[in-house]
Structures are given as C-alpha cells and as structure tokens.
Amino acid sequence: MAAVIVDARNLLCPMPVIRTQDAVVKLQPGDSIKVLCTDPGVLHDIPAWCRVHGHEISNIEEHEHEITITVRVGQSG
Amino acid sequence: MTRQAKAVALISGGLDSLLAARVVMEQGVHVEGINFYTGFCIEGHTHAIRKKDRQRPKRNNALWSAEQLGIRLHIVDIIEEYQDVVINPKHGYGSNLNPCLDCKVFMVNKAREWIDANGFDFIITGEVIGQRPMSQRKDTLPVIARDSGAGERLVRPLCARNLPATLPEKEGWLDRERLYGFNGRSRKPQMALAKAFGFEDYAQPAGGCCFLTDKQYSLKLADLWRTRGRREYDLDDIMLLKVGRHLRPRAHFKIIVGREEGENRFLEGYRKRFISMIPTSHTGPLVLIDGEVGPGDIELAARLTARFSQGRDAALVTVEVRQTDGMTQSLDVIPVPSEEIPGDWYV
Numbered sequence: 001m002a003a004v005i006v007d008a009r010n011l012l013c014p015m016p017v018i019r020t021q022d023a024v025v026k027l028q029p030g031d032s033i034k035v036l037c038t039d040p041g042v043l044h045d046i047p048a049w050c051r052v053h054g055h056e057i058s059n060i061e062e063h064e065h066e067i068t069i070t071v072r073v074g075q076s077g
Numbered sequence: 078m079t080r081q082a083k084a085v086a087l088i089s090g091g092l093d094s095l096l097a098a099r100v101v102m103e104q105g106v107h108v109e110g111i112n113f114y115t116g117f118c119i120e121g122h123t124h125a126i127r128k129k130d131r132q133r134p135k136r137n138n139a140l141w142s143a144e145q146l147g148i149r150l151h152i153v154d155i156i157e158e159y160q161d162v163v164i165n166p167k168h169g170y171g172s173n174l175n176p177c178l179d180c181k182v183f184m185v186n187k188a189r190e191w192i193d194a195n196g197f198d199f200i201i202t203g204e205v206i207g208q209r210p211m212s213q214r215k216d217t218l219p220v221i222a223r224d225s226g227a228g229e230r231l232v233r234p235l236c237a238r239n240l241p242a243t244l245p246e247k248e249g250w251l252d253r254e255r256l257y258g259f260n261g262r263s264r265k266p267q268m269a270l271a272k273a274f275g276f277e278d279y280a281q282p283a284g285g286c287c288f289l290t291d292k293q294y295s296l297k298l299a300d301l302w303r304t305r306g307r308r309e310y311d312l313d314d315i316m317l318l319k320v321g322r323h324l325r326p327r328a329h330f331k332i333i334v335g336r337e338e339g340e341n342r343f344l345e346g347y348r349k350r351f352i353s354m355i356p357t358s359h360t361g362p363l364v365l366i367d368g369e370v371g372p373g374d375i376e377l378a379a380r381l382t383a384r385f386s387q388g389r390d391a392a393l394v395t396v397e398v399r400q401t402d403g404m405t406q407s408l409d410v411i412p413v414p415s416e417e418i419p420g421d422w423y424v
Contacts, residue, residue, distance in 0.1 A: 010346035012316065014114055014137055018154045038346070041137070048140040052150050065342060 003032040003070060013041035017049050020071060024055065027073045032058065037067045046071065082250035083107045084232070085192055086201035087184060088150060089286050090138025092279045093203030093235060096270050098146055100234040101201050104251055108201065110150040111191060112139040113184050115159045116315045117288045138280040145276060155187060156312050163289065164308045168220075173295035175287060177209065178217055185225035192230070199230040199245050205267075206236045206260040215239075235259045235267070288319065297323055300424045304328060304368075313350065317365075320344065323424040324381060330368025331424060332378050334385050349401055354382040357407065358395035361386025376410060383412035 006023050008016035016037045023033055035046060046069050047057050054074035061068045086098035088110035102108050143150035162183045166176030181204075188200045204213050204221075218240065222231045229244040232251065237243070238258035245251040259266045264281075271279060288294040297318045302308045304325070317333060320340050325331035333351075335341035341363040344353070351365040352375070364382045366375075375398060383394035389412045399405045 010343075014112075014118075014139075014152050015154070017137070017140075018114060018152050021152060045137045045140060048137065048144060049150070049152075052140065052143045052148070 003034045006033060006035045008042070009036050009038045009066065011037070012039050013045045016042045017045050020046060021049065024053075024071065024073055029073050029075050031073045033071045033073070035069045035071065037069065038065055040067065042067055042069060050074075081105065081107050082199070082245065082248075083109075083192075083197040084199045084201050084245070085109050085111050085151075085188055085195075085197050086148075087188055087203070088112050088139045088142050089203070090140075090142055090280050091203070091286060092264075092267050092271060092276075092281065093205060093208070095142045095145065095203070095276060095279060096267055096274070097201050097203040097234045098142075098148065099274055099276075100256065100270075101232070101251065102146065102148075104255060106245075106250060108146070108148050109197075110139070110143045110146070110148050111188055112150055112152045113155045113159075113187060114152060115180075115287070116156040116312050117163075119286055119288055141280070145279075151191070153187065153191075155183075159183065160310065163310075171290065173290055173292050174298055175289040175295070177290075178220065180287075181221050182224040185221055185227050185231060189225055189227045189230070198250065199232055199243070200227055201232050201234060203235060204233045206239055208262060232256075288315075294318060297424050300325065300331075304331070313347065317347070317367075321362075321365075322385070324418070324422045325424050326377055326381065326422050327368075327374060330366055330370050330374055330378070332381055333365040333367060334382070335362040335364070348399060352401060353399045354379055354396050355399075356383060356386040356388060356394050357397045358393075359383075359386045359388030359391065361388065361394075376408065377413075379408045379410045380413045381418070383410050384415065384418070386412070388412060389415075 006019050008019045020035050050057055056072040058072045059070040084101055084106050086108050088094045098108050162176055162179045166179040168178040171177050206215050222228055232243045232245055234256045236259050237256035239260055246253045320343055322334040323331055335344050344363045344365055347365055354364040362385050366378050379396040382396050388394035393409045394412055396408050397405055
C-alpha cells in the first residue's frame, strides 16, 4: 500500500504533529505515512510524538528547506 | 478485583501540570495527557522561525512532559472553537487580551467531553490556589469546576488539600493524604517536588504559555480587529502577528517586514495571499502588505521596504512588487528616511 501523504508545509509546530496524529488514527498498524514539512521543529516533535505513542520513524529526508518524515504506524495506532 | 481508575491530565508543558500528573500516577491511576493548541501557545518553534534563535533547543514541552511521564499525549486543535473564548470572554480579560478564566473553563470542558467519550474517570490539572491572578484564585477555582461541567471530577493534586474532597477521593481512587496543599506564588514547593521525582530541565516560561498575555502581541491583535472593523481572526492572522515588524502607515493597510532570513522564509509562504515586496538592487527583507491598497500605497510600501534594506542610504532602491497571482513589476524608489517614519506607525 502506498504511503499516505500529509502536507504540513508552512505550518508551525505543533500543527504538523496534529496533522500526523489525525491521519494516523485512520490507519492500521504497519501502514506508513509521509509528512511533508518546512518547520525544523518537526525533527524533534514528530519523533517525540511517535515515541510516546509507539510508532516508528522509518525515514527522514531533508532537501533544502523541506523535510519529509516517514512514520510507520505501531500497534497503538 | 477493583478496576484501575483512568484520568486525563491537562499537560501544558510547564512544571505544575507535569507534577500534577505524576502525583496521581504515583497512586496507581492510569493517566494520559491532553494538550490543547489554541494558536496562541508560545512554542519554542515560533521563536525559532528567526534564524538567530535556531541554536536554542527546539522541543514541544508538552511532548517532553509526556515522555518524562511515560504517558500518551493527545494534542487537540481547538483553534476554531477557541475564537469565541478570545472574542467574547464571559469573565473578561486579564491585563492584556488574555481571557485566562474563560480559557481554563473551556479547556476543562473540552477535557470533560474527552473523558466522557473515552471512558475515563476524572481530569487532572496543575492549578495551584493563588498561583495566577485571574484563573488560579480561591474564588475562581470553583468557577472552573462548575462552568466546565467537570464538578467533582476535576482534581488539582498540587492544592487538593486546600479544597473540598473530589469524586476520586470519595471513591477511594486517590488518597487525599498523598495529595498536596500548595498555595501562593512561590515556586519552591514545586521545585522541591520536581527534585524528589527526579525531574530536571523542565520548562519555566517567564510570561506564561500564551501570547495573549503579552502586551505587544495584544496590541497587534487589537489593531487587527480595529482596522478590519470586526473582532475575528484565522490561524494565519495570529501566526503573522508573531512574526516581523508591523507598521501601519495608513489606516487601511499595514506592512509586515521580515527581520531576518528565517522570518523572510516564513513570510514567503504567504505570497499567494498578500501582495509582497522584496528589494532587488540591495539585500533586504521580504515585506507583505495586509489591506486594500492603491498605487500611492504601493509606492509608500516600496519606499518603506527600501528603508529596511541595505540600500537605506542609497539614492534609489529597486523593489520588486509581486501580486497574489504572481504578476510582478519593479519600482525604483527613494527609501523613506528613518526620521520620517512616525513612531505610531509601529504597531
């Protein structure tokens, strides 16, 4: 299944976290979600949110001022 | 076997809510956190828009608290519903546009809805009698419990022994003797408790956790309402009030001037919503124009843009003006001398 994409560009934290959270609720354990962001705060916050909810960061890519974080949904998703 | 009681703790990211949750967890209650995002929350990241602030550690303190506690944290976007709290506070404002008492009632009410929907038993807050002048007084704490509808399901573990017993104490889910009786503005009891729990590096916001307690921010919001002729806002409005210099040279428009690279980059994201300007002959800021403008206004805004560029002392500065549809034009303008910018143009 292709990863769900959440566009959180130009949003400041915690909005990218909230968008991620709202998307993950609709997914099943094992699904993936790609979050497109521009706020560098996501490099800390989305991994922190994943840790407290039992999800996994499978990839982080940074290209110029854009950050793409791939989250794999854990059992609590 | 009795079931484990379940509570949701309002987690702001500050010390008091961290401690309050921990005190209840110590008694074997299952605790999860909830954090409400109003749009006015002071986040390290908002400051970190500015490049010079990027060396500061960036973290969401509510998430940090949840990690320290080992609990789940539900972050809830209440931006839209919260407008009514800011615009029509039943209990009025504090010293600025901060509707602290209505805010607390609103958040506890949202938490009450959440526990009802999720099968939780009670709500925890980090409130302490006398800690804050508006929302944390002996006479206002009962108002929050009553107006939120939470009633006896609202527990303030840090000052519970100064208050009537709540439902969790009556049900035996919480031992009142293991709750606390803090009061007043002193932070020493909280700091001692933090030390006892082994919490270090917790957030200690000097001016609270909300931009509405900030005088300059409140003045900008009041200006926005006054000049639009109506008290309303959206998320972009309130984010932009946190960024850049704001100058209102005419009643019908203002300019937002990026102060450095990080702010310029942030303002870039709004070029499809606002007419924007940037000097092309000299290094300078990205400027947004908020309002309905005519040709004379555009020229004035361009001259102000030139004033904040490296060409402020040049005879002419070329400024690119970009419409919201992407159409551009170049203007050669004379920078406004600083002495010709009245102080009251600065919002």
